Amino acid sequence: MRDNDVPEIRSLPLFQEMEDENFEALIRGAYVQTFPPQVELITEGDPADFLHVVISGSVELFAAWNRRQTTMATVRPISTFILAATIKDAPYLMSARTMEKSRLVLIPSMDVRDVFETDSRFARAVVSELAQCYRSVVKNTKDLKLRSSIERLANYILRIHMTHDRAMQFDLNLEKRRLASFLGMTSENLSRAIKSLRPYGVEIDGQRVTITDLADLEQLAKPSPLIDDYSI
Amino acid sequence: MRDNDVPEIRSLPLFQEMEDENFEALIRGAYVQTFPPQVELITEGDPADFLHVVISGSVELFAAWNRRQTTMATVRPISTFILAATIKDAPYLMSARTMEKSRLVLIPSMDVRDVFETDSRFARAVVSELAQCYRSVVKNTKDLKLRSSIERLANYILRIHMTHDRAMQFDLNLEKRRLASFLGMTSENLSRAIKSLRPYGVEIDGQRVTITDLADLEQLAKPSPLIDDYSI
């Protein structure tokens, strides 16, 4: 692995606390690779051979069943994905594909498990990361089961708004068809949901989102920290 | 805590590998309590003061938003719940209530976190448990997003069938209204889904389920290990 990629991932909470020598060991066996857009990196059901770290670009996690497909999450720099499968030495539950040209670090799962066994600081960091992931999926399930598609869209917009320092204008960082799939609806339905949000203070033109009446939007969305705050 | 409760929970994977003295420390600070049916044990949003272990009976995990409520999971002996919140010292994302008279062990979260910091065998067991939980929720999300309500019911029946040693007849271990909520539908819709499964080899009379044509049911349900096998 090229050294100039090391500092970036060393700063991840997952790798921050571990022993230097163990981090070196992980890095020694790792590959750095740049992938073109729309490359399928992993396929659900395959053995989890590598822990993936996104350095640049973005990756879509998706799942399929019976000719249907759904976007489960998007991963942006700098973060890891499929840690659970790596640690449990279990098959991937989701597939992953690059959404754009992306640079990844691939760390052999066996190395991760070895270090996990010997470095208890790393083991604790893994716990923290997994607990976070688990809670995120639980929040997502609540979003899906308790809200209508319009409410999910409204809250999605508010979440982006929050992560963009409460900006009243920002770009969707996702194609609409992927956003629709992530929110559990069809593209057509998303189009209509966008239209029906206009009276509640949201204009969406292409990728550009403008919140024209935050209070109105919040009254409709009724955001809850126990669903929408990914930091807790 | 009464000693006769110790052996049962000691055998849990979560507690099996840890040092004796640390297990003793957890037990010393723990409470054992028997609750009547329909008691709300924890409320979402509250700080996670205790790790809960179900010794007997059963517990429903549910979540609410905007006057809507949904069953997220049911917990049966012997297992723990809300481990992630305990470890992260974060608020509960779900509420819990007893479904019947139930006996629980409550271990102060602070004790769990203390032992977690010092006992690396325990920390590793926590990882394994969390990874398992995470993967279960991901499977559940796939079930929800990729399948219709009838398909979810069909696969639910097949899962119970599998956990009952492939018995062709068994009882639902859940009230129908809870099952409906868990599967993400209304009671009325579940009633109709049950009826519409009859031509596909499933008879349900009260709590009693009889699979009359397994091949038919499987052809409809198309079960996948990556959604329905909770052991991987």
Place this chain on the structure above:
DNA sequence: CAGCAAACTTGATAAATGTCAAACAGATCC
């Protein structure tokens, strides 16, 4: 055992969401 309450079922209807087809828009490629 009667009487009650809760759970479940059924039918009618409404609302939400998906499907299909076509039009449209923006990007990309000779």
Place this chain on the structure above:
DNA sequence: GGATCTGTTTGACATTTATCAAGTTTGCTG
């Protein structure tokens, strides 16, 4: 710049799911 492709939007319609209002069953309790 026109041709083409992909993604988006729109309209008409179908399907799925929810809601409401009875009934019916079940199980409990006095």
